[in-house]
Amino acid sequence: MPRLQSGVWKHFTPAIKEGRETFMCNYCLKTYTKNATKMQMHLDKCKEYSVVSQQSPGPDGSSSASIPVPSFSFLPSATPGGQFLIDSVDQRSQAHADECLARAVYATSSPLTLTDNIYWKRFFSVLRPAYCPPTREVLSSHLLDCEYDRVQSQVHEAIGKADCVTIICSGWSNIKETGTIIYVVATPVPLFYKSATTKEQTYTSTFIAEELKDIINEVGPQKVFAVVTDNAPEMMAAWAQVEEAFPHISAIGCTSCGVQQLFDDTVATPSMTALCRRAEQVVRYVKERKLLAEAFRCWQTSNIRNHTANGTTLALPINSDWTGVVNMFTSLLEGQNSLQEMAVSPTLDVEASIRATVQDAAFWKGLSGSRNLLYLIGNYIDYMKREDAALSGVVHLFSQLRYHIGASLSGSVLHSAEQKAVMASLDRCQEFCVKPIHAAAYMLDPKHAGQQTLSGEQINSAYYVISNLSHHLNLDEGKVLGSFARFSAKQGLWKGAGIWSSCQHVSASTWWKGLCSSEPLSAVASAILQIPPATGACDHLRSRFCNVKGQGSLPADRVQKLVALQANLNLFEPSDCEYAPLESEEEKKVSFQSETQ
Structure with missing residues (x-):
């Protein structure tokens, strides 16, 4: 068998074993330290190694790499009773494989160092021994x-x-x-x-x-x-x-950003800030003391059996979004019984200030009411971040938000002046979030038909938006407003009940495009109702x-x-086309004949 001292390295896979650099034979998996002479001697005697890597011209004149593949049970043999299959990858196939691999890496947010990992290298070697995956540098430059x-x-x-x-x-x-x-x-x-x-x-x-x-x-x-x-x-x-x-x-403001500002303003009130500080002191005090943390876990386990608690552990507000504070409040409320039992236990040494907080009924009452208020606002933030959030829903959202906040303020720790400050923040939030185009979207959404709660000023501003867009789209303003009048009165096309029930099964813009495309108002309505209400995508x-x-x-x-x-x-x-074969049938035939000769 010929000796190839200069090319010996490509027949071994480098690895780290017990802190030392080793090289594993790609054919029999035997491991050696870095010694080219011994590794070459092994290749000369290796029963699994038969054919030496070589470069042979491909059918199109390009070079193709031929690599001997060991006859493992999961790989086919070249001939019945044979030991090896000669694998080869021409430049065209290599480029196509690189492109597909790169696309998969980018689409799945995989690290660019993936192809440098030894386990991935072995995986690629099993799939296609002759294929050499691109390096991190290539993935981050040419292929990218x-x-x-x-x-x-x-x-x-x-x-x-x-x-x-x-x-x-x-x-x-x-x-x-x-x-x-x-x-x-x-x-x-x-x-x-x-x-x-x-x-x-x-x-x-x-x-x-x-x-x-x-x-x-x-x-x-x-x-x-x-x-x-x-x-x-x-x-x-x-x-x-x-x-x-x-x-x-x-130009409109992101609704979720506006409601987030309302949440931040509520948390920043002096009473809520003080409540958060007391709550965090209790959580930190218990979590940072091993004896108390273990006692809390045991008490929680006992209360779970008695159906007076669940498995929630105490949580600090580590999240940067609204859920951090709410989760801390919730964890305290769900561990209230355990904490109060710990505070009066003669076997536990609990600091006097922490004991006083845990035994303070006003603390727990304010914690419960404030948690409900913040959870309410936070839910509206998440709702407007959803992919199916609609511009037409913003007007309705603020009417609901105003009603629920008004009902929840009294149960929180906020005093009257702070409650007024929160309502003032809600006014600023609504001014930022609700514009004339929101009113137009609300009036044009078939799901809100018959539920008009807009003020006269909002209705007039919606008419202006519709008229303005009619001119922009080169539509007859009179015909568009006439169409809008029939839509509002449920006449003409909108007289039957079936067309109204259909709006529950498709988006409002699709409803206008699909069922009402013959109406002059359709182009304006479908355009407005496609506008997203928030910057969630960003x-x-x-x-x-x-x-x-x-x-x-x-x-x-x-x-x-x-x-x-x-x-x-x-x-x-x-x-x-991304998965179309790179070679024609004729090219494949020529390639096959070349390889078998």
């Missing part, structure tokens, strides 16, 4: 650029086919005083469009307005009907500049940015491309 360009063309194609799009914009700052602004184009499917990383001094309303106007011009001003942003002052200040440049576009992307940045030091443009692929790849159905 190619896949990004391919998916971006799909994004632009989807935007081009949409009849109504919304620009969603949200930003945040990090400790290095740089801001990252995310821009999403909803078709209504939320597609990641771009991001901008800026220094704090350039994070101005003018900068944001110019960015938004550039995106609007890129995707086509005629099909953009709204811009949705978070509640940063710079964002809100940019609204007027956008609306001045494009009079048919409505919030999901923000977490993706943090995860990608955590993988290592990548340039900002690489990070943006990775996030764009992670977000957008899963929104498009794979096309047949």
Whole structure:
């Protein structure tokens, strides 16, 4: 058997065993320390090794790697009773495999170091021994650029086919005083469009307005009907500049951001702050003392058996969202009996201030009422972040929120002046979140027909929006308003009960497009009802940015491309061409004949 001292390394897989670098034979799995001579001698005698790696010209003139594959029970033999199958990968197949692997890595948010992992290398070797997976450097450069360009063309194609799009914009700052602004184009499917990383001094309303106007011009001003942003002052200040440049576009605030501000204002009241401080003191005191923590666990177990408690443990407000404080309050309330038993136990040494808090009935009453109030507000935050949240639901949401908050304030720890402050915060929240286009969406949503609770001012503002969009869409305003009158009075097309029951089974925009497309109002209504009420899509992307940045030091443009692929790849159905064979049947025949000769 010929000796190939220079190529010996590719027949062994490096690994770390008991702190030492070792090399395992790819054929019989025997392990050696790093010694080229001994490893070559092993290859000469290895019964599983028969054919040496070689380069042979492929049918198209390109080179193809041939690798001997050991005859394990799960691999086919070349001939009956034979020991090896000669595997080969030509350049074309290698490139196609790299593309598919890269796409899978990007779509699943897998680490770019995946292909450097020894276990993944062995897995690829079992599937296709001759295939050499791309390195981290290749995954983060050439392959990333190619896949990004391919998916971006799909994004632009989807935007081009949409009849109504919304620009969603949200930003945040990090400790290095740089801001990252995310821009999403909803078709209504939320597609990641771009991001901008800026220094704090350039994070101005003018900068944001110019960015938004550039995106609007890129995707086509005629099909953009709204811009949705978070509640940063710079964002809100940019609204007027956008609306001045494009009079048919409505700039609105993210509803979940507005309600989150209401939650933060409520927690920031002096009485609620004091309650949070007392609650956290109790939780920390018990959790940080091993004897008390174990006693609490035992008491909880006993109370669970007596059906006076559940298995919840004490929780600190570690979450940055609204659930942190609510979870802490809930854990205390569910452990109340255990904590009170511990406080009076003669065998446990509990600090006097903690004992006084645990035995204070007013503390528990305020904790319960305040938890209910905060939980109520928090639920509305999550509700507006849902993918199925509708612009038409915002008006109804605030009427419900106002009613429930008014009923819950009295049970909280807030005194009268603080309760008034919370209601004032609710007014500011509603002013930020509810605009004329929300009123128009509410009036046009068939699910809210017959439930009109709008003020005269809101109704007039809705008429103005409908008229304005009619002109923008080159529709006859009189015919559009006449159609709206028939819709409101349930006459003509809307006279039967069947058409109204159908709206419970489809989205409002689909209802207008599908069943009411013959009406002049249809184009206006379907456009308005496709507008999302919140920047939830940007919030999901923000977490993706943090995860990608955590993988290592990548340039900002690489990070943006990775996030764009992670977000957008899963929104498009794979096309047949992505999996089409790379070779024709004739090429396969030539390749087969070449390999068998």
